Amino acid sequence: MTDATPPIPTEPSHCGFIALVGIPNAGKSTLLNAVVGSKISIVSPKVQTTRQRILGIVMEPPAQLIFVDTPGIFSTPKRRLERAMVSAAWSGANDADLVMLLIDAVAGFGHEEQLMLTRLVESGRRLVLTINKIDLVPRTTLLPLIDALTAAAEFETVFLVSALTGDGVSDMRQQLARLVPQSPYLYPEDELSDIPMRSLAAELTREQLFKALFDELPYELMVETLKWQEFDNGAVRIEQEITVTREGQRAIILGHQGAMIKRIGAAARVEIAKILDRPVHLFLHVRVRSDWTSSPEAFRTMGLEFDS
Ligand SMILES: Nc1nc2c(ncn2[C@@H]2O[C@H](COP(=O)(O)OP(=O)(O)OP(=O)(O)O)[C@@H](O)[C@H]2O)c(=O)[nH]1
Numbered sequence: 001m002t003d004a005t006p007p008i009p010t011e012p013s014h015c016g017f018i019a020l021v022g023i024p025n026a027g028k029s030t031l032l033n034a035v036v037g038s039k040i041s042i043v044s045p046k047v048q049t050t051r052q053r054i055l056g057i058v059m060e061p062p063a064q065l066i067f068v069d070t071p072g073i074f075s076t077p078k079r080r081l082e083r084a085m086v087s088a089a090w091s092g093a094n095d096a097d098l099v100m101l102l103i104d105a106v107a108g109f110g111h112e113e114q115l116m117l118t119r120l121v122e123s124g125r126r127l128v129l130t131i132n133k134i135d136l137v138p139r140t141t142l143l144p145l146i147d148a149l150t151a152a153a154e155f156e157t158v159f160l161v162s163a164l165t166g167d168g169v170s171d172m173r174q175q176l177a178r179l180v181p182q183s184p185y186l187y188p189e190d191e192l193s194d195i196p197m198r199s200l201a202a203e204l205t206r207e208q209l210f211k212a213l214f215d216e217l218p219y220e221l222m223v224e225t226l227k228w229q230e231f232d233n234g235a236v237r238i239e240q241e242i243t244v245t246r247e248g249q250r251a252i253i254l255g256h257q258g259a260m261i262k263r264i265g266a267a268a269r270v271e272i273a274k275i276l277d278r279p280v281h282l283f284l285h286v287r288v289r290s291d292w293t294s295s296p297e298a299f300r301t302m303g304l305e306f307d308s
């Protein structure tokens with residue numbers, strides 16, 4: 001006869017994908033970084049910053065929350081790149097267990113949000129609502145906004161957050177942990193994202209290009225990490241290529257006597273070194289390729305579908 005001790009009851013684990021969708025600039029990437037607690041996805045005051053789906057993985061035991069940052073959705077994508085981005089956002093939404101509609105409290109519930117919400121309701125996905133940027137509006141404006149949105153669709157819950165200050169973010173994590181389905185964890189517990197370091201490093205350079213150039217930033221710009229060499233002393237040598245479509249854009253990025261590219265490189269190097277936690281030597285080249293936006297290979301590099 002064995003004297004078996006009864007198994008210790010353990011809580012079943014939960015795990016699910018939560019897609020962050022919203023119009024460009026709603027603060028999806030800022031929120032992703034805030035929930036993960038690390039810079040995974042780049043952010044800028046300009047619209048259409050995020051180009052591909054990026055996962056942010058959060059442990060909230062007994063749940064693992066897999067957030068999916070997506071490009072901003074808008075109803076009139078014209079260029080091939082825009083179409084590919086909007087399409088990547090919709091497929092992020094369609095693959096998720098929960099879709100989080102992110103509404104910018106300042107922008108409110110406008111026409112674009114209405115179109116998006118109609119399509120989300122038609123998709124039959126489970127929806128949660130997040131009003132972001134609450135640091136920018138008086139509290140009294142929030143209630144009518146929530147009323148209008150909850151009248152238009154059924155949301156399982158409503159969050160009020162400021163992704164920038166972090167207000168409401170930890171409460172959001174805890175509540176979402178109860179909403180994702182029962183499932184084993186799908187990623188290792190110490191993983192923060194699925195984005196390869198080479199791609200994140202390229203994204204961090206793209207972020208500095210946004211910051212430095214702002215209004216002069218060419219829309220058709222791509223950054224790619226070409227070489228990555230690790231040395232015994234811990235340092236990393238990274239070579240990246242910035243591709244633009246016209247010579248004039250190249251000149252803007254280089255700046256007078258190369259001053260602009262030097263500044264961008266220095267700032268990007270600091271950001272990349274922060275994430276890698278080791279010394280970084282960064283080398284940037286700018287090339288002109290007038291037709292890169294009609295190259296299927298370039299889209300693949302960016303993680304986008306060419307024929308969207
Ligand atoms: N004041 C304030 N600003 C915010 C907040 N969240 C985001 N922002 C700002 O809004 C701008 C856009 O933020 P992003 O996170 O890049 O927005 P996004 O929705 O990812 O944009 P796309 O990738 O272009 O679709 C940035 O300037 C952020 O600093 C917030 O809670 N409060």
Ligand SMILES: [Mg+2]
Pocket residue numbers: 028029030041042043049050069070071072
């Ligand atoms: Mg973004």
